[in-house]
Amino acid sequence: MAANKPNKLAFLSMPAPASYVAGLGRGASGFTTRSDIGPAREGPSADVVAEAQARRGEEAEIDPEQFQDPDNEYGLFAGTTYEADDEEADQIYEQVDQNMDARRRARREARENAELAKHRAERPKIQQQFADLKRGLSVVTDEEWENIPEVGNLTRKKRKRDERSFVVPDSVLVGDRSKGEYENALDSRQQTAGGFETPAENGTLTNFVEMGQARDKILSLKLDQVSGTSTSSGLSTSVDPKGYLTSLDSVILKTDAEIGDIKRARMLFDSLVKSNPKHSPGWIAAACLEEHAGRMVAARKIIKAGCEQCPKSEDVWLEAARLHNNDDAKVILANAVQHVGQSVKIWLAAADLEHDIKAKKRVLRKSLEHIPNSVRLWKETVNLESSAVDARILLSRAVEVIPLSVELWLALARLETPDKAKAVLNKARKAVPTSHEIWIAAGRLLEQEAHTPGKTEEQRDKELEVVDKTIEAGVKELRRHQVLLTREQWLKEAEKCEGDGSLRTCEAIIKATVAMDVEEEDRLETWLGDAEAAELRGNVGTARSILAYALKVFPDRRSLWRRAADLERTHGTRESLNAILERAVHHCPQAEVLWLMWAKEKWLAEDVPAAREVLEKAFVANPESEQIWLAAVKLEAENGELGVARELLVRARTVADTQRIWMKSAVFERQQGQTSTALETLDAALKKYPKFPKLYMIQGQIYQSQGNFPAARASFSTGIKAVPKDVTLWILASRLEEADGKSIRARALLDKARLANPASDVLWAEAVGVEERSGGTAQAKTVLARGLQECTTSGLLWSMAIWAEPRPTRKSRSADALRKAADDPLIISTVARLFWAERKIEKARQWFERAVKINQDLGDVWGWWLKFERQHGTSEYQDEVIRRCVAAEPHHGAVWQSVAKDMKNTGKSTKENLELVAAALH
Known part of the structure; x- marks a missing residue:
């Protein structure tokens, strides 16, 4: 039975079905391997695969593109005939789609660029944040770079030491031990029959150790003798060991790479001079190479061959002279003169080799025989002459030989007497009619002669x-000879004359040329720009001359007179300023500001009667001028004439009758303690000018100082109703309620004020102050955040936001503020105070300087700067800070106004107010 039992593995040897594909039930498909090439079988057909999937109950996958028309696969009219008009329609639609896409692309790219720029502004890259530091690296010197310490290990981790040890072989130890031993015995193998025996007959052996010691002793003795330390022998030596070591340090040791480069360069230059022996730069380069390699003999030999091959090249002769000593160089240059006798460089080099003045003169005069038309040789020869007479004789001969040299003519004119100099310049003008330097020199000579002492x-x-006529004639003559210097060139010549001390010649040049090539409508603007540029370069005389000419052309321009007055105030004297202002009010009598400037200058000079006289003249020219009346009142009040000042105010209210005069009248009475008179004046003024907010402010403040809060509240309320857009009235009303202990009403008033005056940063700052003073720090931060949302560029609010931050985050907050309001002086001042807190003194000073340059009218910034200094x-x-603040006369600033308008500080100067502000800031 066992023999008839079927074998279960017999199916493996059975032939596969005709349509069998391994793994088909798992979704595999037929494939062919390298071993199947040849009698490979085809995979199952699509019908067989579909039948197998149908037996498993799977749906066959349908390719959606298998029924498409290959000629017209897509489109609304698929399957129809595709004609020429259809193709044209498709092209039109495609073109429309492209145009629409291009339009959207431009908008999309613009939007994306704007978003990217906004993102970069809010979150700049690291390289942008450090851009200012990178620019600062450009001024770091090499020495500072080398002194930067090594970084070292900043990980604060102890590095593991390699504590592995290795056993040293015995052979190394034995070999190292035997290095210091001396062999004092002969090899026994040398005494064999085939060897040799020692020649010593007494049987003693040579002691090599003693020989070595003796050699060391002798060497030590020689070194002591050379260094001069041996005194027992009594020998002396001329060898300086320190100098010897210094000379050793000066020896340049060349590396193998440098030696290889020198060898290659030597081969190249050798090939160059052999292939083109008449090429002088090749000989010079070959000689320089040998000089660099330290082979001076070879270098001289090469340059000698170069002189023989290129005898007409002055460079070769000059190089040969440089490579030899002084005596040999003289011989070489003497030979050079025979070949290139017209070379100015050769003669000058030969003169430089001479150390004796007479020898130099002899060489240079010999050179003039060969090259009489060389201006440089004549100048060098004249410079060697110590006597003015000899120099004059040489220059007379020089201008005869070289009549077209302007330099020589001018040099001769400087050496002559004034009368002879005029004759020399006339000859020069005829010889060189196209030279403007000769005309300018003539003008300077006439000016110098005019200022000689003894003349009326x-x-x-x-x-x-x-002088003016000479320069004017020179400009015309140059134009006749087609010499057309530009206006800028003439201005430079004028500045050069000013630098040499010839102010009248400078003025004459300006008069003759400043109007050249300028359009009539652009003259004033151009001249003001020229004057400003000259002043910035430090040429005040040129700027003064330009403004003087402009005032002659435009005598009725007030701005021009003010510019001239500012120039004299900055760089001139008090007398010159008074002269300018006197001329200004003569030409512009209706210009109130010029009268006030003149009166102020008289007052600052402590000449009060002259100031009164100026104001009296101003009254005649401007009887109804508000500013002149108020200036007269201030002058009398400051000098203690209170009765005169009160009388002037009464007359001013009658003659001028302006709201400002009424206000000043009330302020004057208040300052003198006449409160009732001040209130009466205010009542009368409010009937005439009910829309003037400062009248309500003064009235309310007077009532508040008296403790009459209801009357003050009524004044402020009436003013707010009359002038709801005035922010200061709202703030004063709020502070009145706060002083009365009613913070809730103060908040309500400020809320109403912000509704009437949206986007007012001052109101938001006052609201923040109310919250801080009432103890609500968190609420103050909330109000400040709301204010920054409404007034994103307010320097006042950003400054408060910076100081509201903790110390570690103030720097980043200041960076945000600078991005939003980079040119606000309050932000700049706040950043300076941050540097001050970090004890970065120079940076803080620079930022304070930047803040006052942006706006000089902010007194708080001046106070902070003085406090810092x-x-x-x-x-x-x-x-310096006090001086500049007094010159600027600031009027604004929260602390500055509170100090300056305090009744206790009435009559105090700007300097005194600055000291008080600096003490009040904290």
Whole structure:
């Protein structure tokens, strides 16, 4: 039975069915391997696969593209005939789609660029944040780079030491031990029959150890003798060991790479001079290479061959002279003169080799025989002459030989007497009619002659007028000879004359040329720009001359007179400023500001009667001028004439009758303690000018100072109703309620004020202050955040936000503020105070300087700067801040106005107010 039992594994050897594919039930398909190439079988057909899937209950996958028309696979009219008009329609639609996509692309790209720019502005890259530091690296010197310490290990982790040890072989130890031993015995193998025996007959052996020691001793003795330390022998030596070591340090050791480069370069230059022996730069380069390699003999030999091959090249001769000593160089240059006798460089080099003045003169005069038309040789020869007479003789001969050299003519004119100099310049003008330097020199000569002592003022003025005529004639003559210097070139010549001390010649050049090539409508703007540019370069005389000419053309321009007055105030004297202002009010009598400037200058000079006289003249020219009346009142009040000041105010209310005069009248009575008179004046003024907010402010403040809160509240309320857009009235009303202990009403008033005056950062700042003073710090931060949302560029609010932050986050907050309001002086001042807190003194000073340049009218910034200098600056810095603040006369700033308008500080100067503000800031 066992023999008839079927074998279960026999099916493996059975042939497969015709359509059998291994793994078909698992989703496999037929494939062909490398071993199947040849009698490979084809895979099952699509019908067989579909039948097998149907038996398993699977749905056959349908390719959605198998029934498509290959000629027209997609489209609304698939299956129809595709004609030429259809193709044209498709092209039109495709073109429309492309145009629409291009339009959307432009909008989309613009939107994406704007979003990207906004994102970059809010979150700049790291490289942008450090851009200013990178620019600062451009001024770091090499020495500072080298002194930067190594970073070292900043990980604060102890590095593991390699504590592995290795066993040293015995052979190394034995070999190292035997290095210091001396062999004092002969090898026994050398005494064999085939060897040799020692020649010593007494049987003693040579002691090599003693020989070595003796050699060391002798060497030590020689070294001591050379260094001069051996005194027992009594020998002396001329060898300086320190100098010897220094000379050793000066020896340049070349690396193998440098030696290889020198060898290759030597081969190249050798090939060059052999292939083109008449090429002088090749010989020079080959000689320089040998000099660099330290082979001076070879270098001289090469340059000698170069002189033989290129005898007409002055460079080869000059290089040969450089490579030899002084005596040999003289011989070489003497030979050079025979070949290139017209070379100025050769003669000058030969003169430089001479150390004796007479020898130099001899060489240079010999050179003039060969090259008489060389201006440089004549100049060098004249410079060697110590006597003016000899120099004059040489220059006379020089201008005869070279009549077209302007330099030589001018040099000869400087050496002559004034009368002879005029003759020399006339000859020069005829010889070189196209030179403007000769005309300018003539003008300077006439000016110098006019200022000689002993002449009257009338004679001096006449001679100075000749200077103007000479320059004017020179410009015309140059134009006739087609020499057309530009206007900028003439201005540079004028500035050069001013630098040489010839102010009248400078003025004459300006008069003759400043109007050249300028359109009539652009003259004033152009001249103001020229004057400003000259002043920035430090040429005040040129700027003054330009403005003087402009005032002659435009005598009725007030701005021009003010510019001239500012120039004299900055760079001139008090007398010149008074002269300018006197001329200004003569030409512009209706210009109130010029009268006030003149009166103020008289007052600052402590000449009160002259100031009164100026104001009296101003009253005649401007009887109804509000500013002149108020200036007269201030002058009398400051000088203690209170009765005169009160009388002037009464007359001013009658003659001028402006709201400002009424206000000043009330303020004057209040300052003098006449409260009732001030209130009466205010009542009368409010009947005339009910829309003037400052009248309500003064009235309310007077009532508040008296403790009459209901009357003050009524004044402020009436003012708010009359002028709801005035922010200061709202703030004063709010502070009144706060002073009365009613913070809730103060908040309500500020809320109403912000509704009437949206986007007012001052109102938001006052609201934040109310919350801080009432103890609500969290609420103050909330109000500040709302204010920043409405007034995103307010420097006042950003400054408050910076100081509201903790110390670690103030720097990042200041960076945000600078991005929003980069040119706000309050932000700049806040950043300076941050640097101050970090004790970065120079940076803080620079930022304070930047803040006052942006706006000089903010007194708080000046106060902070003075407070900073009081703590960290010197007395010079402090005096400079005070001086500049007094010159700027600031009027705004929260603390500054509170100090300046306090009744206790009435009559105090700007300097005193600055000190008070600096003390009040904290």
